[in-house]
Amino acid sequence: MPKHFLMCRPEYFTVEYAINPWMHPEAGADRDVAVRQWEGLKAAYEELGHEVSLIDPIEGLPDMVFAANGALVVGGRAYGARFAYPQRGPEGPAYLRWFAERGYPTLEPAHVNEGEGDFLTLDDVILAGTGFRTDVVAHQEAQEYLGRPVISLTLVDPRFYHLDTALFPLDGRNVAYYPDAFSPGSLAVLRRMFPDAVIATARDAEVLGLNAVSDGTNVVINAEASDLQLELKRRGYEVIPVDLSELRKAGGGPKCCTLEIRGEN
Numbered sequence: 001m002p003k004h005f006l007m008c009r010p011e012y013f014t015v016e017y018a019i020n021p022w023m024h025p026e027a028g029a030d031r032d033v034a035v036r037q038w039e040g041l042k043a044a045y046e047e048l049g050h051e052v053s054l055i056d057p058i059e060g061l062p063d064m065v066f067a068a069n070g071a072l073v074v075g076g077r078a079y080g081a082r083f084a085y086p087q088r089g090p091e092g093p094a095y096l097r098w099f100a101e102r103g104y105p106t107l108e109p110a111h112v113n114e115g116e117g118d119f120l121t122l123d124d125v126i127l128a129g130t131g132f133r134t135d136v137v138a139h140q141e142a143q144e145y146l147g148r149p150v151i152s153l154t155l156v157d158p159r160f161y162h163l164d165t166a167l168f169p170l171d172g173r174n175v176a177y178y179p180d181a182f183s184p185g186s187l188a189v190l191r192r193m194f195p196d197a198v199i200a201t202a203r204d205a206e207v208l209g210l211n212a213v214s215d216g217t218n219v220v221i222n223a224e225a226s227d228l229q230l231e232l233k234r235r236g237y238e239v240i241p242v243d244l245s246e247l248r249k250a251g252g253g254p255k256c257c258t259l260e261i262r263g264e265n
C-alpha cells in the first residue's frame with residue numbers, strides 16, 4: 001500500500017541552538033550536504049511508490065525539516081503540534097495551516113505535543129511518548145480528537161527525547177524498539193503488547209537507527225544502524241539504507257523528516 005508523506009526541504013537548516021543532546025551549535029552543520037541527503041530520502045520514498053507532498057520551508061525555522069513534529073494525521077484529521085521550545089513554536093501553526101488549506105479538519109492543541117515525533121500510529125492503537133517534549137495530557141487530547149486508543153510510554157534517556165528516536169512501527173501490529181530508552185513500567189507495557197518485537201542494540205540507537213520508516217515491506221533506515229539492518233533482513237524486510245548524517249547533527253533521522261498523512265478509514 002503506497003503511503004502519503006509530507007516533507008520540508010531543509011533550505012534554512014542550521015544548528016544554531018541546542019534543544020537536545022545531539023545539537024552542538026559551535027560545530028554547525030553543512031546545509032548543502034543536508035539538502036542533498038534529504039533529496040536522497042525523498043527519492044527513496046518515491047522509488048518505493050510512495051507519494052511525497054511538500055510544505056514550504058520558513059526562514060528562521062532551522063528545524064522545520066523535521067516534518068514529523070508538525071502534526072499527527074489519522075483518519076483524515078490533523079491534530080496540531082504545540083512545541084515545547086519557543087525556537088520551534090511557529091512551526092505548529094504553519095503545519096496546521098497546510099492541512100486546513102487543503103480541507104482537512106484540524107484541531108489546534110491546548111497541550112504541548114510534538115506531533116508524530118511522539119505519536120506513532122498502529123492499526124488499533126497510537127503509541128505516545130512523554131518525558132521530554134509531549135505532555136501526557138496531550139495523549140488524552142489526541143485520543144478524544146482522533147477516536148483511537150492512545151497508550152502512554154515514558155522516555156527516560158535525553159538522547160531519545162522523542163518516541164520516534166526509540167521505537168518504530170514495522171507494520172500495523174509490531175514494532176522495533178530500544179529498551180533502555182523507556183521507564184521500567186513502559187518497557188513492561190511494550191513487552192506485553194509486542195512479544196515478537198525487534199529489539200535494537202545500543203549501537204543501533206546511538207546512530208538513530210530507530211528513527212526509521214517502514215511500509216510493512218520496506219524499511220528506510222539510517223545507513224549506520226548495521227545490527228538492526230541485519231535483524232530486519234533476517235525477518236524478511238527489504239532494507240533501504242539512507243545517509244542522513246548531517247541532519248543527525250540536529251538530532252533527526254529519516255522518520256523525523258517524514259510526516260505520514262493518513263486518510264479516512
Ligand SMILES: NC(=[NH2+])NCCC[C@H](N)C(=O)O
Nearest residue numbers: 020066068117162250252256
Ligand atoms: N521527530 C523527531 N524526532 N524530530 C527531530 C527533531 C530535532 C529537533 N532539533 C528538535 O530537537 O526538536
